[in-house]
Every structure is written in C-alpha cells, then in structure tokens.
Amino acid sequence: MSPKVRIKTLKIDGRDIGAREDETILQVARENGIQIPTLCHLDGLEPIGACRLCMVEVRGSSRLLPACVTRVEEGMEVTTKSPRLIRHRRMILELLFAERNHVCSVCVVNGKCELQSLAVALGMTQVRTPYRFPRFELDASHPRFVNDHNRCVLCARCVRVCDEIEGAHTWDIMGRGVNGRVITDLNEPWGESNSCTGCGKCVHVCPTGALSEKGTLREDAGKQRDFLPYLTLMREVRR
Amino acid sequence: MPIERVLAMASAQVEAESKFEHHIHVCVASGCLSSGSDRVLQALRDEVKGRGLENKVLVKGVGCLGLCAAAPLIAVFPEGTYYQAVKPEDAPEIIDSLGKAPIERLHCPTDRPFFQKQNKIVLENSGYIDPLRIEEYVARGGYQALIEVLTEMSPNAVIEQITLSGLRGRGGGGYPTGLKWTTVAKSPGTLKYIICNADEGDPGAFMDRSVLESDPHRVLEGMAIAAYAVGATRGYVYCRAEYPVAIDRLDKAIKQAKKTGLLGPNVLSTPFSFDVEVRLGAGAFVCGEETALIASIEGKQGRPRHRPPYPAESGLFGYPTLINNVETFANIAPIIRNGGAWFAEIGTRGSHGTKVFALAGKVQYTGLIEVPMGTTLHEIVYEMGGGIPDNRPCKAIQTGGPSGGCIPARFIDLPVDYESLREKGSMMGSGGMIVMDDTSDMVDVARFFMEFCVGESCGKCVPCRVGTAQMNDLLTKIIDGKATKHDIVHLEELCELLRDTSLCGLGQSAPNPVVSTLTHFRQEYLDRLVETDEEAAS
Amino acid sequence: MTKARLATVWLDGCSGCHMSLLDMDEKILEVAKVADVVYSPLVDTKDFPENVDVALVEGAVSSEDDLEKIQRIRKNSRFLVALGDCAVTGNVAAMRNLFGVRAVLDRSYRLTSVPAGSPPDQIVPRLLSRVRPLHEVVAVDLTVPGCPPSAGVIHHVVTELLAGRTPDVTDLTRFGA
Numbered sequence: 001m002s003p004k005v006r007i008k009t010l011k012i013d014g015r016d017i018g019a020r021e022d023e024t025i026l027q028v029a030r031e032n033g034i035q036i037p038t039l040c041h042l043d044g045l046e047p048i049g050a051c052r053l054c055m056v057e058v059r060g061s062s063r064l065l066p067a068c069v070t071r072v073e074e075g076m077e078v079t080t081k082s083p084r085l086i087r088h089r090r091m092i093l094e095l096l097f098a099e100r101n102h103v104c105s106v107c108v109v110n111g112k113c114e115l116q117s118l119a120v121a122l123g124m125t126q127v128r129t130p131y132r133f134p135r136f137e138l139d140a141s142h143p144r145f146v147n148d149h150n151r152c153v154l155c156a157r158c159v160r161v162c163d164e165i166e167g168a169h170t171w172d173i174m175g176r177g178v179n180g181r182v183i184t185d186l187n188e189p190w191g192e193s194n195s196c197t198g199c200g201k202c203v204h205v206c207p208t209g210a211l212s213e214k215g216t217l218r219e220d221a222g223k224q225r226d227f228l229p230y231l232t233l234m235r236e237v238r239r
Numbered sequence: 240m241p242i243e244r245v246l247a248m249a250s251a252q253v254e255a256e257s258k259f260e261h262h263i264h265v266c267v268a269s270g271c272l273s274s275g276s277d278r279v280l281q282a283l284r285d286e287v288k289g290r291g292l293e294n295k296v297l298v299k300g301v302g303c304l305g306l307c308a309a310a311p312l313i314a315v316f317p318e319g320t321y322y323q324a325v326k327p328e329d330a331p332e333i334i335d336s337l338g339k340a341p342i343e344r345l346h347c348p349t350d351r352p353f354f355q356k357q358n359k360i361v362l363e364n365s366g367y368i369d370p371l372r373i374e375e376y377v378a379r380g381g382y383q384a385l386i387e388v389l390t391e392m393s394p395n396a397v398i399e400q401i402t403l404s405g406l407r408g409r410g411g412g413g414y415p416t417g418l419k420w421t422t423v424a425k426s427p428g429t430l431k432y433i434i435c436n437a438d439e440g441d442p443g444a445f446m447d448r449s450v451l452e453s454d455p456h457r458v459l460e461g462m463a464i465a466a467y468a469v470g471a472t473r474g475y476v477y478c479r480a481e482y483p484v485a486i487d488r489l490d491k492a493i494k495q496a497k498k499t500g501l502l503g504p505n506v507l508s509t510p511f512s513f514d515v516e517v518r519l520g521a522g523a524f525v526c527g528e529e530t531a532l533i534a535s536i537e538g539k540q541g542r543p544r545h546r547p548p549y550p551a552e553s554g555l556f557g558y559p560t561l562i563n564n565v566e567t568f569a570n571i572a573p574i575i576r577n578g579g580a581w582f583a584e585i586g587t588r589g590s591h592g593t594k595v596f597a598l599a600g601k602v603q604y605t606g607l608i609e610v611p612m613g614t615t616l617h618e619i620v621y622e623m624g625g626g627i628p629d630n631r632p633c634k635a636i637q638t639g640g641p642s643g644g645c646i647p648a649r650f651i652d653l654p655v656d657y658e659s660l661r662e663k664g665s666m667m668g669s670g671g672m673i674v675m676d677d678t679s680d681m682v683d684v685a686r687f688f689m690e691f692c693v694g695e696s697c698g699k700c701v702p703c704r705v706g707t708a709q710m711n712d713l714l715t716k717i718i719d720g721k722a723t724k725h726d727i728v729h730l731e732e733l734c735e736l737l738r739d740t741s742l743c744g745l746g747q748s749a750p751n752p753v754v755s756t757l758t759h760f761r762q763e764y765l766d767r768l769v770e771t772d773e774e775a776a777s
Numbered sequence: 778m779t780k781a782r783l784a785t786v787w788l789d790g791c792s793g794c795h796m797s798l799l800d801m802d803e804k805i806l807e808v809a810k811v812a813d814v815v816y817s818p819l820v821d822t823k824d825f826p827e828n829v830d831v832a833l834v835e836g837a838v839s840s841e842d843d844l845e846k847i848q849r850i851r852k853n854s855r856f857l858v859a860l861g862d863c864a865v866t867g868n869v870a871a872m873r874n875l876f877g878v879r880a881v882l883d884r885s886y887r888l889t890s891v892p893a894g895s896p897p898d899q900i901v902p903r904l905l906s907r908v909r910p911l912h913e914v915v916a917v918d919l920t921v922p923g924c925p926p927s928a929g930v931i932h933h934v935v936t937e938l939l940a941g942r943t944p945d946v947t948d949l950t951r952f953g954a
Binding site for chain 1: 523525545693695696697698699701702704705706707708709712729733736740741742
Binding site for chain 3: 134
C-alpha cells in the first residue's frame with residue numbers, strides 16, 4: 001500500500017464508513033460485515049465484474065454499479081439491498097441455474113457449491129425461467145481432474161487463477177454468448193495439455209462442480225478457496 | 240518543402256482534370272460493385288480507348304453515388320447526368336451520347352428530393368474522387384485542414400473549434416467529441432493513441448464502410464488532426480475483415496499519405512509525428528464497444544471491461560486513447576476548414592451538423608443519404624425515399640439497429656436528432672434506418688434483433704449472455720402462439736434486468752427493440768397470447 | 778370438525794420424497810388427526826378425487842399420463858405443492874432432455890437390453906418430448922426443493938398448510954438437499 005493513499009468516507013446502507021481510496025465498495029462492505037452476494041469475484045483474483053450479482057445502487061447515479069469493481073468515492077451513498085436489487089439478483093441467479101444443467105442432487109460438490117449457497121442466501125426455491133438443457137460433453141482426460149461443462153457458470157475464475165497466480169494460462173474461454181466454454185490450451189483435451197502444471201488451483205477456485213478432483217466423494221470434494229489471499233500476500237512481501 | 244509539394248500536387252491534378260472534355264464517374268463502392276460496376280468501368284474504358292478518346296474523355300471509378308437501389312450508377316460531367324442500372328453493353332451508347340441529350344432509357348433524374356435534400360459534408364467527395372488517388376483528394380481541398388492545423392493552430396485551438404462545432408460521436412452514443420478530445424489531451428502521458436472505430440456492425444448499416452471506400456483520406460486526415468490535438472503519435476483503424484474493399488483502399492491511402500509526408504515521422508516537416516495502422520477484426524458486433532475493441536487490438540479476446548477507467552485515461556496498452564467512429568473523424572477536416580461556428584449552424588439545437596443514414600426497407604429509393612440533423616422522418620421516408628412501394632401505409636421506422644427501437648408511423652414528423660429519437664424509445668445509433676410497411680410483423684422484428692444479440696453477446700456478463708437467449712426463446716414462444724400473459728411479464732422483467740445490470744452497451748440496449756415494440760405495438764403481442772397454461776402446453 | 782383432504786402424488790420421480798414423507802414416523806399420526814389422505818400411492822384410490830385441500834406432488838411431468846394427471850390435480854386441488862427437486866426443477870428425471878426421447882428409449886430397450894427389444898408402443902404412456910417441472914405446466918402454490926426434502930421439512934409444510942398458513946421453506950431446505 002502506498003503511503004499516499006487517502007481515506008474516504010461514505011455511507012453504505014445508512015452506515016458511516018471510512019475506507020482507503022483504492023478499495024472497492026465490495027471490499028469495504030465486507031470489512032464492515034455488510035454482505036453483498038458475488039459469484040465471479042474471489043479474493044486474490046483480479047475482479048472482472050461479470051456475474052452482476054453484486055450490483056448496488058449509488059445515490060445520484062441512475063445506473064446500478066458492480067460493487068466488486070467500483071472504487072469508493074467521498075460522500076458516496078451506497079444501498080446494497082433494495083427491492084429492485086433483490087429482484088435483479090434473483091433473476092440473474094435464475095438465469096444461471098437455467099443456463100446449463102445444474103442437477104444438484106447428483107453433483108460432486110452438492111452442499112459445498114457456491115451457486116447452491118447463493119440460492120439459499122437469496123431465498124430462491126424455484127427457477128421460473130425455463131431450463132435450456134444444452135448438451136455438453138465431459139472432459140475426463142486428465143489423470144486427476146474432471147471438467148464438466150454442464151455445471152460451468154463461466155465465471156472465469158479458473159482462467160484467472162491459472163493466468164494470474166500459476167502463470168500457465170492453460171485455461172481460456174472459447175466461443176461467444178451461451179455457446180462459450182472454458183477450454184484448456186487450444187481446445188485440446190485437458191489430459192493432453194502441455195501447459196497445465198497439474199497444480200489444481202483451478203479446481204479449488206471453481207465455485208461449482210464444473211471442475212473437480214477425480215475419485216472424491218461428496219464429503220471430500222470441499223474446495224480450498226482461502227489460499228489465494230495468502231499466496232498473493234506472500235508474493236507481495238517477497239517482492 | 241513538403242507543404243508546397245502537396246499544394247503543387249493539388250494544382251497539377253486540377254489542371255490535369257481540366258484537360259478532359261467529359262468526365263464519366265463509375266461508382267465502385269461495394270453496393271455498385273456487387274451489381275457489376277467494375278465491368279461497366281472496364282467496358283467504358285475499353286470503349287474510350289477503342290475510339291481513341293483517351294485525351295478527351297476521362298473514365299474513373301469513384302466512391303458511392305448514393306442511390307444504391309439503382310446500382311450500378313454512373314455520373315457524366317460536366318452535364319451532371321446520372322445513369323442507373325448500367326450494363327457493360329451500354330458503354331457505346333453512353334460514349335455516343337456525350338455532349339448530347341441524355342439517354343432516356345438509363346436516365347436517373349437528380350432533381351428528386353433524394354439528391355436535392357442532401358447536405359453533403361461527410362460525403363462531399365463521394366462520387367467525385369477516385370478513392371485510390373491521393374491527388375484527387377488533395378485537389379478537392381484535402382489535407383488543407385491538416386496543413387492549417389500544423390502550421391497555424393495550437394492543439395488547444397483545434398479542440399476549441401471541435402468543441403465549438405458541437406460535434407457529437409457518430410457511432411451511436413452521441414458523446415460530445417470536443418469533450419472527449421479534451422479529456423484525452425489532459426490525460427498525462429507521453430504516449431497516446433488514436434483509434435478509429437470502423438467496426439460497423441448493425442444489420443443493414445453501411446455508412447462507415449461507404450466513407451472508407453469512397454474517401455479514405457478524409458478519415459486519415461481527421462485522425463491526424465485529432466492526434467495533433469490530443470498529443471498522440473500512433474493510430475489504429477479497427478475495421479472488420481468483412482470489408483475487404485474498404486480495407487484495401489485504406490491500406491493504399493495510408494501508403495500514399497506516408498509517401499507524401501502526410502503521415503509518419505515529422506509530418507510535413509513539422510515536429511508532429513503520426514503513424515496509422517489498420518487492424519482487422521473478425522466481425523464480432525461487441526468489438527464495436529470501445530473497451531472490447533481495445534482488447535481485440537491488444538490481441539486479447541474482444542470482450543468489454545468495466546469503465547472507469549475510461550479509455551481516455553487508460554486505453555490501448557494502458558495508455559490514454561481517443562476512440563472515435565469513422566463518420567466522426569470524417570467531419571473533422573471540414574470543421575477545421577470552415578470553422579466550428581459554421582458547423583454549429585447546421586442542424587438543431589442539441590445535434591449539430593449532418594448525419595449519414597443507410598436508408599433501407601420498404602421505400603422506393605434506398606441508399607446512402609446525408610441530411611442535416613433535425614430533418615424529419617417524413618422528409619426522409621416520403622420525400623427523399625419516395626414513399627412506400629405500392630402506396631402501402633408506413634407502419635414504423637427502425638433506427639439504431641439492435642440497440643435502437645421502432646418508431647411508429649404516427650411520429651413521422653419527428654425530427655431526427657439524438658434527443659428526439661431517444662425520447663421515442665429509439666436512438667440515433669450509427670445510422671441504420673429501416674422503413675417498415677403494414678405487412679411487417681413487429682414481434683418478428685423484435686425477435687430478429689434479439690436473435691442477432693444472442694449470437695453477438697460475448698458472454699462475459701450473465702444478464703446479457705443468458706438473458707438475450709431467454710428473451711429470444713420467449714419471443715419465439717409468443718410467435719408460436721404458446722405464450723400466456725405471464726410470459727409477457729417475464730419478458731418485461733428481463734428487459735429491465737438487461738438494461739439495469741448488463742456490463743456494456745450491447746447488453747444494456749439489447750432490450751430496446753423489444754421495449755419499443757411492446758410500447759408502441761403491444762396489441763400485436765397480446766393478440767398472440769393464449770389464455771391458460773393448458774392451451775400453451777397443448 | 779371436518780378433516781382436511783390431503784393427497785400425495787407420485788409422477789416421474791424415484792419415490793424418495795414419499796419415503797421421506799413416511800420417515801416422519803409417529804408424527805404422521807398427528808397429521809392423520811387433522812387430515813384424511815384421500816389419494817396417494819399409499820392408499821387404494823384409483824382416480825384423483827375432487828375437492829382436495831392440499832396436494833403434495835412428487836416428480837416431474839414426463840409422460841402424457843403425467844400431463845393429464847397434473848392438469849386434473851390442479852383443477853381439483855386448492856393448494857398444490859411441488860415436493861422435491863424433480864417436481865421443482867426436473868432434476869434427474871429431466872436429464873434425458875439433453876439426449877431426447879428416442880436416444881433414451883433406444884439406449885434402454887435396444888442397446889443395453891439382452892436380447893435387444895423394442896420400446897413399448899402400448900399400455901405404457903407415451904413420453905413427452907421434454908421433461909418439465911410442474912410450474913412449467915400448471916400453476917404451483919409452493920415449491921419445496923430437496924432431494925428429497927427431509928421428513929422434518931415435509932412435516933412442517935403439511936402441518937402449516939393444514940393449519941391454514943403458507944410455510945416459508947427458504948431456510949429449511951435447498952436444491953439437492
């Protein structure tokens with residue numbers, strides 16, 4: 001942290017809050033125990049503002065702003081919960097559930113899935129949006145890991161962790177829109193990837209059962225998502 | 240001295256042209272080329288050569304003559320006679336008629352409003368110059384604005400004129416150009432970039448393509464002036480690879496400009512250096528969005544990112560970047576030549592200058608028109624466009640492509656400017672204008688644009704990626720007569736979601752065609768609904 | 778006091794939700810005090826009766842028979858509960874939507890059966906082209922996700938409904954629970 005960083009004061013949900021100017025609304029809210037739902041965001045990875053679950057209202061702005069990539073400003077008045085925000089978040093979550101084949105009952109991370117937890121957090125017990133049922137193949141060519149596109153939410157955490165932390169950039173996204181999918185190398189089977197180091201970071205940061213470790217039962221399929229901030233902090237220190 | 244060389248080039252060209260008694264201009268922009276105008280050009284040249292008239296008759300390929308409906312078009316000067324639907328075998332007759340009465344059979348009258356009501360600033364050279372020859376551009380006053388800027392004006396004075404002109408971005412958003420330039424000029428940094436957005440992608444729109452094909456130097460001159468004004472040294476034209484003719488002419492224009500000393504290091508022997516390169520896009524609609532476009536130039540996936548930081552602050556490779564659209568840059572040289580105040584006089588209070596439209600759909604005369612801002616839809620459709628074929632009633636006018644909306648015919652007297660269009664639920668967009676008669680099915684129109692958005696959504700943010708697909712499914716369900724009123728509610732919820740939460744302009748504006756048809760033509764949706772879930776399931 | 782008329786229905790599901798229902802053990806006696814089970818896989822009524830107060834429906838809508846049944850159930854029931862993930866989301870039952878009816882029948886009756894047979898064309902109801910959760914076919918009054926929802930949740934839902942209140946299950950169960 002540069003010593004020149006200034007402190008800003010703002011209001012989140014009516015509470016007066018102080019923050020460093022280089023912090024995002026999301027960071028400050030979480031520091032203060034204010035929960036804003038997120039999916040693509042993961043501490044330790046570059047935020048991309050893709051899932052749009054963290055949209056908040058800022059007084060004076062007609063647009064909603066993604067909390068994960070919006071920096072705090074002096075005098076900002078942020079609302080994290082409103083009927084409109086709640087409606088939009090639920091709809092986004094519905095769209096995600098309806099997009100691919102998230103059959104929780106037969107998923108390796110059932111009970112430890114961030115998408116599933118979001119449904120609970122947002123009180124969603126039904127997806128009114130019609131399910132699309134696209135068909136995706138499974139890539140089980142890697143000796144230790146499996147990629148099941150049916151459960152992918154395209155959050156690009158795997159892409160980012162592999163690029164930003166591991167430095168391998170094995171993952172990327174191919175195709176556009178609903179036809180997009182994560183690929184390894186130039187769309188080669190994961191098991192044949194030359195760049196993959198087999199570190200498994202992508203598996204651990206994956207919020208759903210899209211990337212998982214082979215041979216793990218539900219109980220062991222828990223994902224370690226907390227290692228990133230330590231890893232990045234340690235690297236900062238060493239630098 | 241390079242400046243003198245340019246001026247000499249201009250007078251030599253004027254002199255050379257004056258030696259010919261007759262000038263025949265054959266449109267070789269994409270519209271006419273697709274109707275075989277290149278063969279007409281060759282036939283006319285052969286005919287002239289065969290008769291030994293090479294020193295009396297000049298035959299040349301020129302940019303767009305405007306009335307694409309009558310392609311291939313040629314124009315004969317000094318008479319100013321236009322001939323339409325010309326075939327190679329007409330060449331002898333055309334040469335025979337030079338200096339005599341026009342050929343009735345081919346004659347295309349130019350006293351129509353289609354030609355008369357135009358006010359050509361961006362297209363001032365289209366149809367007059369050979370886009371492949373820098374000499375012809377220079378002969379018509381080209382690069383004089385750049386010379387003036389480099390020799391007589393400070394960067395601030397340039398920006399002042401642009402601000403004074405009231406020019407607004409012609410790519411769709413309508414952001415004040417002067418303000419954008421000021422921001423980039425004020426951004427600290429020694430390395431800055433200029434980008435010309437030539438990724439025109441609205442279905443049916445071909446304004447930028449035509450400008451690049453007809454008058455590529457005009458765009459380069461605008462970019463160079465902008466570079467001088469904001470302190471940039473490198474420029475990119477980002478053009479979709481689907482525009483091979485435009486790219487070829489642009490490439491040649493860049494080479495000629497460099498050779499003449501109008502681009503490259505120390506332009507016209509001044510301390511100002513500016514280099515331009517063409518980057519080809521693969522034709523993704525989203526790459527017209529500035530942050531996605533920048534990512535694409537950088538060699539990354541063409542996906543937008545959150546703003547701020549805006550490109551003016553942190554753009555290409557992280558440096559301050561000015562992005563303007565082709566038509567915006569094409570307006571720059573005339574503004575400098577004639578002054579910002581001149582430009583501000585044209586148009587309406589909030590929208591100055593002219594706008595080029597690709598007039599298409601159910602009108603007699605389709606093609607490219609340039610009209611002052613504030614021209615009414617009625618003038619465009621009924622006067623310039625010659626009305627609807629078979630005297631059918633006009634139902635709606637679609638502007639702004641997949642980001643715009645359908646304006647019902649009852650607003651036919653609406654002046655075309657940024658604010659008026661927005662008020663009616665549409666937008667200026669880049670200049671596509673599709674006229675629909677009473678046979679058009681508005682739900683189907685909405686689905687057409689939604690289908691486009693489904694295919695073009697980059698997929699980065701969830702609302703746009705899945706929302707457009709769901710909306711497309713819902714529209715199909717409505718068209719198939721399987722929807723209930725609940726589906727309309729759901730459709731409207733999705734419209735609101737996409738507008739409020741999508742990451743970039745593509746997603747935020749994707750609901751517009753649906754919203755505008757739901758607002759103005761709701762009954763067409765309601766007529767297709769069934770009462771109960773049971774009926775819907777059957 | 779007249780007892781409420783309770784029905785439970787088994788459409789395309791594994792019957793796990795009914796197993797879970799029975800798992801409420803002795804608490805079912807409490808339910809029996811205030812409600813009559815007028816229709817259920819567990820009782821011997823052939824046709825879904827009229828005037829049902831609460832219908833708990835397990836399973837997705839997969840066949841023409843399911844479709845007919847659910848429409849009749851909706852017509853004859855005051856309160857319809859989609860019970861369990863198959864009824865709420867389609868769940869495992871809907872996984873065939875990825876492949877289509879023909880591929881699924883071929884796999885079951887021709888490719889994996891020895892000797893190879895052929896899909897039945899009579900008696901067994903025809904499969905719909907697409908498996909759908911209940912709410913895509915009829916109006917649903919309450920969704921109770923879970924695979925299966927626990928006996929406690931089902932007990933809570935039933936007793937609340939019989940007491941005339943609509944329960945909130947958002948904190949009690951979830952998809953895949």
